[in-house]
Amino acid sequence: MSDLPAAGAEAPAFSLTDRQGATLAFDGGAAAGATLLFFFKHDCATCELTAPLVERLHRALGPHGLRVAGVSQDPEADTAGFVDRHGLGFDVALDADLTVSADYGFDAVPALVLAGAARRVRHSFEGFARQDLVALIERAAGACGVPAPAIIREEDGLPDHRPGCGSKVHDPEVARRLAVRRGAATLGARRVRIPVDDDPFEFMASQGLDDGLPVVPPTEARVLRMLEGTTRPASEVVAHVPPNLAPATVEKVAINAVMAGCRPEYLPVVIAAAEAACTDAFNLHGVLATTYFATPVIVVNGPIRRRIGLNCGGNVFGQGFRANATIGRALQLLVRNVGGGRPGEVDMSTLGQPGKFTCCIGEHEEVSGWEPLHVERGFPAGTSTVTVFAGEAPRAIRDQLSRTARSLGASMGWCLETMAHPKLHRMGEVLLVVSPEHARTFARESCTKADLRARIQEVTARPLRELLPDDECQKGMALGTLPPEYLGPDGRPTAEALDTPLPKFRRDDDILIVVAGGTAGKFSAMLGGWASGAAGSTAVTREITGQRPVRNALQTR
Amino acid sequence: MRNESPVILDPTDERAPMGRQPAARPARLDGPLGIIDIAKARGDVFCDEVERLVRERLPSVDVIRLRKPTYTKPAPGDLRDEVGARCRAVIQALAD
Known part of the structure; x- marks a missing residue:
């Protein structure tokens, strides 16, 4: 849509070079007289039709103070051909990078802008329109204090209207370059x-x-x-x-x-x-x-x-x-x-x-029988979110034989027990990525995520005595990670505590479960966590905001 | 072939990192010495041994034992302030 400044608006100031390299400025202040700007390109039939009329106006009103300036959207060689063809006697500037054309906001050439003092627009139009041209001539003459000259002749055979040609500003490559120039400033x-x-x-x-x-x-x-x-x-x-x-x-x-x-x-x-x-x-x-x-x-x-x-x-x-x-x-x-x-x-x-x-x-939400991760974490299903989790690389959980949720849950639990070290229990978060085939096994029995978490905790629960450092393996649970009630006055675990089974994870909810992957393959994955909890890292979910549809980006440079 | 040099936007924070210049190493230990346990497993064992050696070899030096709440995060401000206010030098145990 054209943004050509209308009557009453202030026309943008500019400074360009003319064909000889001299500066052609349009920055008139309050004292400046009337100026007619004629934007054109050489291969536009409507510009060809208009150019002789502008030249006549220049000859008729130039001596009375009207300044006429052409603004060419073409390089010098094409512009020279156009100027010579029509014997244009007024100054012509080269809008080489089309910034002035862009500032004036017209969609088509020719575009004519008649401005008075302080660059106030008196009349403007684009394309060819006989009525507009007549009005422009009258106002130009009025600004010069003379009667309107006879510019339009019957033998010209002018139409009432002829659409202009597209301004070069709208060529895709130019439009992109101009957009960058404007946007880059921000x-x-x-x-x-x-x-x-x-x-x-x-x-x-x-x-x-x-x-x-x-x-x-x-x-x-x-x-x-x-x-x-x-x-x-x-x-x-x-x-x-x-x-x-x-x-x-x-x-x-x-x-x-x-x-x-x-x-x-x-x-x-x-x-x-x-x-x-x-x-x-x-x-x-x-x-x-x-x-x-x-x-x-x-x-x-x-x-x-x-x-x-x-x-x-x-x-x-x-x-x-x-x-x-x-x-x-x-x-x-x-x-x-x-x-x-x-x-x-x-x-x-x-x-x-x-x-x-x-x-x-x-998350492959469409093939999951469970509510997806973000819904579990309090977001509506239609909201888009990201969850970040501090994880290791994925490791395989392979079970092609289990046909019951109980059996498959056991497989997953025993694999999860190896996270970090089998003897480290009361661990923090883990990300369990259940494949669609495995998810179907759980869905068949309406096994919920809570059921699966409970099964994992059940099969991994081992007496504390098996989890402490010993001669067989000096790695094991540090006493400082145990609940205080597990320790006696001597700071050692009590006999009762030694027989107490400890599941792999501190809380059932530390087992984050998502469904993802291809629909063939009875393989799931686990991503072990890092030092989890207040002293370490906890998974965080955020809504994705500020989304906007984007056009095809293939031509971005 | 390119005929002009391309311009890119700086992807960094555009501020030269503050130079972290450690204080000059004291020629000798003659003031309060901080021993900071960063709270990794068995860090206390190591720090105990360091303290024993310091007391044995430099009996005139006061030893101040300090401990970070967790090894997973930078030392909190009050601990850094305490080090600055009370210690002439520090020894920090960095691993398990």
């Missing part, structure tokens, strides 16, 4: 110019901005495009990222999301993951600094999974799915670049794990 991040002879990928690696794999250079155009994925303002601080507790704005999240390879519609998920991970409860500083394997494992629930193509099915922890691969990676890059958490510095993991590149899955 971005606050420091600009880094890559030396002209450097490969951008090598440059970014040399600056330590990557995770060992190449990252996408975050150009202004890409970051602006990324920001279209959220309704939240670019300057909003969404988290303070450990270890440096540096503020992460939506813009900084977007920059790192670009580098990770995200599409704009993933950005709200990355933001929510950052919000969840940068809470006291999740304790990202500890998760990062530990010598253990823990890293943020992201579980996405709700409708957004389908909207952004997040994999919830086969190979859910594996490669080949852009949303999964890049959302998890974006969070890791944010921690590295904004938070300053780098391996070998604050990140002191002894062995690390592949999930420290990226780890993001969707």
Whole structure:
């Protein structure tokens, strides 16, 4: 829709160069007389029709004070052909980067703007319209204090109307460039110019901005495009990222999301993951600094999974799915670049794990007989959420033979007992990822998540005496982790306590259960937790807000 | 081929990290010495042994035993303040 300034509006000032390289400015103040601006492009039939009329007006009213200025949307060579063809005697400026055309907001050329003192518009129109032209001539003459000259001749055979041609501003490539120019001014991040002879990928690696794999250079155009994925303002601080507790704005999240390879519609998920991970409860500083394997494992629930193509099915922890691969990676890059958490510095993991590149899955809610994770944690089913969990890499739970919930629950319990060490009980959180085939076995018997948790606790419960360090294995439960009532006056476990069975997990609810994976395969997975609870890390769920539909991104550069 | 140098947006927090310069190592231990247990398993055993050795070899030095609430998080502010106010030097046990 055209935004050409109408009568009474103030026309934008500009300064361009003319065909000879001289400055042509339109910045008239209150004392300036009338000015007629004629925007055109060389290959437009309606511009061809209009140009002779503008030239006549220039010759008729120029001596009386009307200033006429052409503004060409073409390069010099095309403009010269147009000027020569019509014998134009007025000044013509080159709107080489089309910023002035964009400022004037017209959709079609020709566009004519008659302005008076203080650039106040007296009349304007685009395309060709005889009535508009007559009105413009009358007002131009009035501004010059002379009668309206005869500009339109019968032998011209002019139509009443002829639509103009599309302004070059709307060419896709130009529109994108102009949008970047306008939007870039709203971005606050420091600009880094890559030396002209450097490969951008090598440059970014040399600056330590990557995770060992190449990252996408975050150009202004890409970051602006990324920001279209959220309704939240670019300057909003969404988290303070450990270890440096540096503020992460939506813009900084977007920059790192670009580098990770995200599409704009993933950005709200990355933001929510950052919000969840940068809470006291999740304790990202500890998760990062530990010598253990823990890293943020992201579980996405709700409708957004389908909207952004997040994999919830086969190979859910594996490669080949852009949303999964890049959302998890974006969070890791944010921690590295904004938070300053780098391996070998604050990140002191002894062995690390592949999930420290990226780890993001969707719950396969559609094939689960249970309510999904986010509903269990208090969110409506139609809400989209992320849950971050400080987890190890996934490990296999293999059981192709169990046909009852009781048997399968036992298998899962015994596998879960190996988390960290079989003799470590009263542990904190674990993430149990139940495959669809296993989920069906539970669903057949209407076995609830609570039933499964109880079964796991039942089969893993062992007398304390089997869990203490001994000559066979010096690893075992530390006395300090036992309830105080288990210890006698000498600080040693009482006889009664030694015979008390202790389940693997402190609380049933420490067993987080989601359904994910392909529909074939009687394999589930467990992801062990880290030091869980108030002194460690607790899983955190956050709603994904600020979602916005995004156009096809294939042409983003 | 590119004909102009591309511009990227800085993905970092844009502030040079504060240089964490440890205080100069004292030439000799002649003031209160803090021994901080970071609360990892058996850290107390190690710290006990360090304290025994300090008392044996430097009987004039006062020893102050301190302990972080948990090894999983940075030392809380009041503990850092206490170290700054009471100790001339500290020994911190870092592992189990």
